[in-house]
Amino acid sequence: MTKYEAGDMIDGRYEIIKGLGKGGMATVYKALDLITKTFVAIKVMAPDIVVKEAGQERFDVEKESFAKLWDNQYTVKLFDVLQHGAEWFIVLECVEGGTLKDKIKDYGAMTLTEIKNYFIPLCDALQSAHNLQIVHRDIKPDNILLTPAGVVKLGDFGISIMPGYESEAEKAIGTPRYMAPEVLMKMRATPKSDIYSLGIVLYECAVGVAPFIAQDQHMIAKKHIVEKPTPPRQINSSVSQGLENIILKMIEKDPEYRFKNMNEIKIALTNLKSNDNSKPYFYQSRLNNWTNIPSNNKVKIGNTYENLPLTSKTKFTAIFSILFLALILVFVVVLLVL
Numbered sequence: 001m002t003k004y005e006a007g008d009m010i011d012g013r014y015e016i017i018k019g020l021g022k023g024g025m026a027t028v029y030k031a032l033d034l035i036t037k038t039f040v041a042i043k044v045m046a047p048d049i050v051v052k053e054a055g056q057e058r059f060d061v062e063k064e065s066f067a068k069l070w071d072n073q074y075t076v077k078l079f080d081v082l083q084h085g086a087e088w089f090i091v092l093e094c095v096e097g098g099t100l101k102d103k104i105k106d107y108g109a110m111t112l113t114e115i116k117n118y119f120i121p122l123c124d125a126l127q128s129a130h131n132l133q134i135v136h137r138d139i140k141p142d143n144i145l146l147t148p149a150g151v152v153k154l155g156d157f158g159i160s161i162m163p164g165y166e167s168e169a170e171k172a173i174g175t176p177r178y179m180a181p182e183v184l185m186k187m188r189a190t191p192k193s194d195i196y197s198l199g200i201v202l203y204e205c206a207v208g209v210a211p212f213i214a215q216d217q218h219m220i221a222k223k224h225i226v227e228k229p230t231p232p233r234q235i236n237s238s239v240s241q242g243l244e245n246i247i248l249k250m251i252e253k254d255p256e257y258r259f260k261n262m263n264e265i266k267i268a269l270t271n272l273k274s275n276d277n278s279k280p281y282f283y284q285s286r287l288n289n290w291t292n293i294p295s296n297n298k299v300k301i302g303n304t305y306e307n308l309p310l311t312s313k314t315k316f317t318a319i320f321s322i323l324f325l326a327l328i329l330v331f332v333v334v335l336l337v338l
């Protein structure tokens with residue numbers, strides 16, 4: 001892929017100003033549109049996406065998602081799409097206030113006012129996507145952009161799911177730190193999976209750190225599936241009980257126990273007061289309603305397969321078997337000694 005420098009031209013119309021960011025799928029540049037005399041962001045797709053079999057589909061899904069969500073004020077606007085040979089570009093509204101990831105890195109945990117300011121619009125953007133049967137599938141702080149005035153703009157629909165595009169819809173693709181347990185277990189992502197991922201981002205913003213972290217991606221995946229999150233108030237006592245309750249309900253393991261949709265969360269967040277007297281939420285932490293857990297008990301992240309963690313039932317059987325064997329061993333030793 002061409003690495004663009006300041007002054008380079010794309011399609012005789014866009015003059016590169018500087019790099020804005022880089023992700024796993026693309027590099028994004030700020031450019032001047034010489035026709036409209038406005039600044040735009042140009043997403044240049046990475047060569048490994050362009051040559052990939054599913055690359056064209058990812059490109060199409062992303063541009064169509066942005067186009068369909070044009071009316072939503074909290075989604076990055078699409079201006080143009082260019083595809084010449086191996087050069088694929090998506091021309092977008094330039095959102096230059098950094099990302100939510102930068103905000104968390106620079107300032108740590110957020111106040112309730114900041115949380116409402118970011119998350120109510122995000123619910124709005126995601127509800128609009130879900131109404132169009134688009135599942136974002138990659139909700140994370142790096143994909144939530146901010147204008148210099150602090151308005152959120154949801155970006156990066158590169159791995160979203162939409163009707164008619166099926167080649168990667170069933171795959172466990174995403175960023176493990178924010179992926180829902182069902183997606184990690186190779187079930188199709190649904191709007192409830194976006195609710196889970198947004199809940200993880202909300203947890204991180206309220207507390208300053210995500211709930212399931214480990215050095216190894218597979219360990220993170222296992223934590224999403226079996227580990228109970230530490231209640232946010234135990235880490236940051238200034239989180240209100242009401243906010244903690246919303247977060248925990250968003251990150252229930254079983255999609256059935258989560259909020260029904262983004263609108264419900266938007267209402268709950270809007271009604272939040274800083275000093276509320278809500279009762280603590282009872283976190284279910286169960287996978288009761290899951291019927292189609294893959295029988296091979298393995299999850300695929302990237303290119304490697306990993307055994308899933310033991311469920312509490314199999315854990316109990318394993319512990320019981322070890323104790324039983326130990327008892328027999330003791331019995332045999334005692335017999336031999338006598």
Ligand SMILES: Nc1ncnc2c1ncn2[C@@H]1O[C@H](COP(=O)(O)OP(=O)(O)OP(=O)(O)O)[C@@H](O)[C@H]1O
Nearest residue numbers: 020021022023024025026028041092094095142156
């Ligand atoms: N419209 C935009 N305006 C300004 N900066 C942007 C814009 N779109 C993306 N960026 C910056 O570029 C980075 C990468 O963009 P994006 O997330 O779309 O690429 P990606 O390769 O699909 O990422 P991922 O690694 O999440 O798959 C963002 O995190 C952000 O910093």
Ligand SMILES: [Mg+2]
Nearest residue numbers: 023142143156
């Ligand atoms: Mg991204």
